[in-house]
Amino acid sequence: MGTNLLVTAIVIVYLLFMLWIGWYSSTKITSNTDFMVAGRRLGPFLMAGTLAATEIGGGSSLGVVQNGMSGFGLSASWYITTMGIAFIILSFVAPRFRAATVKTVPEYFRRRYGKECGLITAVIMLLPLVGLTAGQFIASAVILSTMLNIDYQVAVIIVAVVVTVYSIMGGLWSVTLTDFVQVFLIVIGMIIAVPFAMNYAGGWSSISANIPEGTMNLFEGYDLFGIISLVIMYTATFSVGQEAVSRFYAAKDEKAAKGGAWLAALINFIYAFIPTILGIITGKFSSEQFASVGARYALPVLAINTMPALICGLLFAGIISATMSSSDSDLLGAGSIFANDIYKAVLKPDASSESVMKVTKIVMCLVGVASMFIALFNTQSIVSILMFCFTLRAAGSFFPYVMGHYWKKASKAGTIASLLAGTI
DSSP, X not given: OXXXXXXXXXXXXXXXXXXHHHHHHHTTXXXXXXXXXXXXXXXXXXXXXXXXXXXXXXIIIIIHHHHHHTTOGGGGGHHHHHHHHHHHHHXXXXXXXXXXXXXXXXXXXXXXXXXXXXXXXXXXHHHHHHHHHHHHHHHHHHHHHHHHTOOHHHHHHHHHHHHHHHHHHHHHHHHXXXXXXXXXXXXXXXXXXXXXXXXXXXXXXXXXXXXXXXXTOTXXXXXXXXXXXXXXXXXXXXXXXXXXXXXXXXXXXXXXXXXXXXXXXXXXXXXXXHHHHHHHHHTTSOGXXXXXXXXXXXXXXXXXXXXXXXXXXXXXXXXXXXHHHHHHHHHHHHHHHHIIIIIIIIIOTTOOHHHHHHXXXXXXXXXXXXXXXXXXXXXXXXXXXXXXXXXXXXXXXXXXXXXXXXXXXXXXHXXXXXXXXXXX
């Protein structure tokens, strides 16, 4: 029981530290630009940390462990490696994104193609962000409740309150600083877990003697077509998803935008194999050990059984931060798009920077509460609908957005056609 108390204490300290960062960031904010794009002051290191943390979510951590243990073997790493490849592709367009000096993707559409295009894009992009926030709240809460053995509903409320409060306090500043801490926790927590898990499994020779044939084959679970389609999906969603592309807008200059993308890719390439190896090790154990929580949460159960409480607490804080670092960005994205592209662009064009910032915070609060309720009732049907919206957002907007930076003749009519046809 003492072990569990120490693990719980470490997670509580971590959550309180996130709130402190939110408060600290709020002291750095004087304008709407500070709030939405961190005053465009991010250097390559901060940018890489926040980009990597935003995209390495619960799916990339526990999901890859699950794939690693259930037949994918080493090829499970492609799920994260392809994100790194997408960041390298984006590094070539990142300077253009930064040079546009916008705060949101719909703002770019409005300036480049006219008011109607901006509004259509804002609507297409707002809904998925609510769904993504709810989805990440669900993931964080399931992890929190499984690890600390608390009620799922209580876990949802804790996660929703902490993420919403620190995001509202400091905007992209607090999201960036918390992401920077979180990416260290995710990577270091997972790395430290490897030797303990390996030791518990009886060393590498014992593991390799028991793994199915093909486990160490990089193409066991994904063929070349699967890998290419993942790269295309990530490149499209990272380039038009407000939660990712806002990092490029926040870079201090075009060089920092490019450098940040390269460094984020490097973090992904290194990290990709860590949950994969953990999955292969975990696959050695019988599934009965994880029957109560399901294969996805095999790693936390393994951690509680094999690791000292301090290491276990760090790993848990890392896994929770993986999902929290994605939900804070989704929340800020939703608030920014509504305030910048619906409130200021359509409802009240003469709104001051302060009132736009206030509306951003109110919308973030509302989205946080709505996502909390969706997560509380774990309404899969609503999440499925909103996740479906997520696949829609890149379909219509990718080409007019990326090509608009390069092709002078891109027109309003073509963009509306692309937005509507792509979405349909």
